[in-house]
Amino acid sequence: LKVLVTGAAGQIAYSLLYSIANGDVFGKDQSVTLVMLDIAPMAGVLEGVVMELQDCALPSLKIALQVTIYQQIYEVNLTLVISTTTVEEAFADIDYAILVGAMPRRQGMERKDLLKANAKIFKEQGQALDKFAKKTVKVLVVGNPANTNCLIALTAAPSIPKDNFTCLTRLDQNRAQSQIAARLGVSNDCVSNVIIWGNHSSTQYPDVAHASVKCGDTESSVVSCVKDDNWLNGEFITTVQKRGGAVIAARKLSSAMSAAKAICDHVRDWHFGTKGDKWTSMGIYSNGSNYGIKEGIIYSVPVRIAPGGAFTAVTGLSISDFARSKMDETAEELFGEKLMAMEFMS
Ligand SMILES: NC(=O)c1ccc[n+]([C@@H]2O[C@H](COP(=O)([O-])OP(=O)(O)OC[C@H]3O[C@@H](n4cnc5c(N)ncnc54)[C@H](O)[C@@H]3O)[C@@H](O)[C@H]2O)c1
Ligand SMILES: O=C(O)C[C@H](O)C(=O)O
Secondary structure (H helix, E strand, O other): OEEEEEOOOOHHHHHHHHHHHOOOOOOOOOOOEEEEEOOHHHHHHHHHHHHHHHHOOOOOOOOEOEEEEOOEEEEEOOEOOEEEOOHHHHHOOOOEEEEOOOOOOOOOOOHHHHHHHHHHHHHHHHHHHHHHOOOOOEEEEOOOOHHHHHHHHHHOOOOOOHHHEEEOOHHHHHHHHHHHHHHHOOOHHHEEOOEEEEOOOOOOEEEOOOOEEEEOOEEEEHHHHHOOHHHHHOHHHHHHHOHHHHHHHHHOOOOOHHHHHHHHHHHHHHHHOOOOOOOEEEEEEOOOOOOOOOOOOEEEEEEEEOOOOOEEEOOOOOOOHHHHHHHHHHHHHHHHHHHHHHHHHO
16 A cells, blocks of 8 residues: 655654554555655655654554655665655555645634635645546545645546545544543443534534444433533534634644544544444535535535445434534535635636
8 A cells, every 4th residue: 555644744744654654544464655745845854754753663564664855765674665755756656645734723713714825735736646646546635624625636636536535524523522422421432423514614513413322232322311402502512613723722733643543543444444333424525415415515424434445425314403504504614615715726
């Protein structure tokens, strides 16, 4: 497997690269060529990250480690990591593109305020995917605003199927799941089937109407266990919607460790599939057939994934009037971002 991580000298990648190299995403027995891309001024930092990866002396490594910085090649553990500063090299024949590289927001900004700065990165990288990547490449867009950047990349890569493009809302799902687990005093893995609808923004709708919690052998609905609709329809939703901002206010930097963990969860599920009747949320291209969401945006919905990566949106879930209005509000924001992106691109 050839796996590209962009923004490889940045703070999310600092956690993410370790997990991939350690076999936590594709398995310990899968050999992976890890391609690390950052912009030329970051080549020195990238070199330091590669040194650290080498110094981890990871035991299970079938991961390819070949390092090419300034034309130097280091061989590590008889395997190869390629680190590069050119887009052509980075995107050649890749199986996964994890597109992290982009400007993060600072305190007081909304994620869509980054569109002007980041849109052109995703146009260029969409074009590179179109030209150099395998046509089966699976693309995960993380850089914000993630949904609209994903749409920009997809539009610039017409030779790659639309279903190969996703954006990250797993961090929101993990946040929602952990809020519920904490409220009920259970461990996080007891809670399942939380849904994130729509945009990775403060209009997203974290929905627990179909979520369940497992205590021992019994599985019950989250709504019946929490027994507090005011909290579920109020503070719970706003906490999840605003969590990214709260982390920025506290850390003066946007989330990185939890973002890297969510990327690993997203890619692992996309690679190996979801289990049984469980689902997960991902931003996917809306073709107009799911839950009345119009065509032409990247909108987060629950999906089930087959081993190997084919996913289908979960259909037939009942949608309350409250949910309907939240789902429409976040779709509307995405159509607004799409218009803005088109202006910046023209
Ligand atoms: N979707 C999510 O859940 C989620 C979560 C956290 C952060 N993010 C977003 O992820 C992005 C990265 O966050 P970070 O904290 O790692 O930022 P960072 O500033 O620490 O790192 C970003 C890296 O990207 C590099 N970069 C910039 N332009 C590039 C290009 N054209 N090609 C390759 N690399 C490029 C920068 O040089 C830098 O090293 C931000 O946009 C942030 O808002 C999204
Ligand atoms: O909030 C941000 O800007 C970073 C990231 O999207 C997050 O949700 O933590």
